[in-house]
Amino acid sequence: MTDSTxxxxxxxxxxxxxxxxGSVTSIEQLFxxxxxxxxxQAEMWMGAHANGCSVITxxxxxxxxADFIATDxxxxxxxxxxxxxxxxxxxxxxxxxxxxxxxxxxxxxxxxEIGYAKEExxxxxRNAANRNYKDPNHKPELVFALTPYQAMNGFRQISEIVALxxxxxxxxxxxxxxxxxxxxxxxxxxDFFAAMLSLEGENxxxxxxxxxxxxxxxxxxxxxxxxxxxxxxxxxxxxxxxxLMLNVLTLQAGEAMFLSACTPxxxxxGTGLEIMANSDNVLRAGxxxxxxxxxxxxxxxxxxxxxxxxxxxxxxVAGGGLDYIVPVPDFKFSVYKQVDDLALQNTSAEILxxxxxxxxxxxxxxxxxxxxxxxxxxIPAYAKSYSAHCxxxxxxxxx
Numbered sequence: 001m002t003d004s005t006x007x008x009x010x011x012x013x014x015x016x017x018x019x020x021x022g023s024v025t026s027i028e029q030l031f032x033x034x035x036x037x038x039x040x041q042a043e044m045w046m047g048a049h050a051n052g053c054s055v056i057t058x059x060x061x062x063x064x065x066a067d068f069i070a071t072d073x074x075x076x077x078x079x080x081x082x083x084x085x086x087x088x089x090x091x092x093x094x095x096x097x098x099x100x101x102x103x104x105x106x107x108x109x110x111x112x113e114i115g116y117a118k119e120e121x122x123x124x125x126r127n128a129a130n131r132n133y134k135d136p137n138h139k140p141e142l143v144f145a146l147t148p149y150q151a152m153n154g155f156r157q158i159s160e161i162v163a164l165x166x167x168x169x170x171x172x173x174x175x176x177x178x179x180x181x182x183x184x185x186x187x188x189x190x191d192f193f194a195a196m197l198s199l200e201g202e203n204x205x206x207x208x209x210x211x212x213x214x215x216x217x218x219x220x221x222x223x224x225x226x227x228x229x230x231x232x233x234x235x236x237x238x239x240x241x242x243x244l245m246l247n248v249l250t251l252q253a254g255e256a257m258f259l260s261a262c263t264p265x266x267x268x269x270g271t272g273l274e275i276m277a278n279s280d281n282v283l284r285a286g287x288x289x290x291x292x293x294x295x296x297x298x299x300x301x302x303x304x305x306x307x308x309x310x311x312x313x314x315x316x317v318a319g320g321g322l323d324y325i326v327p328v329p330d331f332k333f334s335v336y337k338q339v340d341d342l343a344l345q346n347t348s349a350e351i352l353x354x355x356x357x358x359x360x361x362x363x364x365x366x367x368x369x370x371x372x373x374x375x376x377x378x379i380p381a382y383a384k385s386y387s388a389h390c391x392x393x394x395x396x397x398x399x
Contacts, residue, residue: 007058008383009361009369012065012351012376015052017043026096026271030146030356031374046092046351046376046397049278056378065378069349077349078381081399090331091278092351092376092397095143096271099233102288103152103242103266106139107300111262112281115296130291137279140328141259142313144335144395145251146355149270150226152246154263154306158184161192164244170210172203186303194298196241197285208236223248226268230287239286242266247308256313256324256333262302273353275397277330319344321396334396342388350379350398357392 016027022042028035035041045052048066055062065088073082081089107115116136124131143149155161162184165177173196180192199207212231215224223243231240246264251257251272259265264285283297284290315322321336335355336342341362352359353376360370361377363386371377379386388394 005365006380006382008363008365008367008379008386010056010058010068010378010380011369011371012046012378013055013062014376015045015054016041017045017052019043021097021099021101023096023098023271026098026147027094027374030271031094032372033374040098041096043096043274044094046094046353047090047278048088049091049280051280054376054378075382076380078347081348081381084329085278087278088349089278089329089399090397091276092353093274093276094146094271094353094374095267095274097267097269100230100268100287101266102282102290103239103246103264103285105264105283105285105297105301106141106259106261106279107133107281107283108261109138111300112136112138112279115281115300130293132281132283132293132296134280137277137281138261138328138330139277139279139281140261140326140330141274141276142256142324142326142331142333143251143259143267144256144273144324144333145253145270146273147253147271149251149253149255149272150248150268151251151257151266151270152243152248152268153257153259153265153311154247155189155245155303156247156308157305158189161189161245168211168214168244170207170214172206172210173199189303189305190298190301193245193301193303194294196245197238197292197294197297199238204238205236208238208240211240230268234287237287239288242286247306247311249308249311251312254335256315257311258313258324258326260327262300263304263306264301273355273395275331275333277328330399332396332398334398335393336388336390336396337393338391340389343385344388344396345385346379346381346383346398348381348399350396352377352379352388353395353397354390355393355395357390357394359388359390359394362387362389 018039019042022040027041115133218224
């Protein structure tokens with residue numbers, strides 16, 4: 001079968017993960033995707049990841065996307081992608097958070113390869129609770145807000161961290177704060193971060209109780225009001241101090257942000273599109289009942305302050321849409337609005353997601369497909385080009 005006669009558009013049947021922090025209503029309201037059991041609809045996965053692989057129909061039969069790609073990877077994801085990654089190198093998601101996700105850091109590619117090999121050699125089961133590295137890959141991410149989307153990303157300026165902690169004036173951690181105030185460097189911040197996360201027993205309880213007492217008397221300030229809300233979700237958690245160390249911001253619908261490897265971050269509330277490298281590596285730093293390996297976390301964290309006004313990703317207007325340029329080869333992300341017969345070229349496998357209106361794609365071989373909002377289509381590299389019509393918005397994941 002030649003590329004010109006092969007099917008080029010595959011409507012996707014996607015897994016919805018019901019993680020406890022997910023929203024029961026958001027995905028249903030935005031995309032009219034039924035939720036009869038009223039479970040949390042936390043993440044809809046679009047891709048070939050083993051933990052939630054999309055399904056497509058090939059010659060009348062339901063086939064896992066990963067299995068379809070394996071039949072002819074050079075043609076389906078592109079020879080260059082196959083040579084470099086040997087898989088679809090990205091995972092595309094709708095993420096709907098009702099409660100905060102854990103504060104986390106993702107390792108760099110080099111760190112992940114070393115950590116994965118080490119844990120494989122030791123023989124830690126890949127599904128073990130104390131396993132840090134599920135695969136040898138990095139996990140840079142981009143998030144595009146569909147609703148107001150509150151998150152933490154990167155460290156505040158150290159002077160700002162010092163000021164916030166000095167204002168708390170908590171006897172149990174005042175020595176740590178004084179040490180940071182005297183050494184406002186990346187090394188000093190690293191030591192402070194590790195020491196805070198390592199608090200245990202009575203010291204940890206006293207620190208958290210003191211923090212919440214301060215929040216109670218300052219809840220007219222958004223930061224401390226947020227901390228009280230997080231304390232209802234994660235009572236007694238040392239991660240409640242994270243918003244004092246990390247930038248807190250709210251993306252408005254249509255705004256995007258990149259999350260680099262080795263940078264602490266957390267999603268707090270909201271619904272957005274997320275695209276990431278095809279990895280499941282997470283090192284946790286609080287707001288979680290799960291395993292935390294503080295030495296490994298610190299070894300994988302860059303203690304660099306990030307200016308909050310530079311966290312948003314400004315798009316580039318190109319090819320009839322908005323391109324969000326990221327500094328990694330694993331994925332690209334673009335958004336298009338109200339396009340009529342827009343010609344698009346593809347050299348890699350692509351996933352298109354209809355955000356708020358039907359999307360129709362047409363190929364020069366005569367094939368056409370219309371998907372509704374909340375649905376997605378997989379387009380193999382061998383399509384080479386197609387045209388799109390949409391009276392609303394759609395997103396494009398590719399590499």
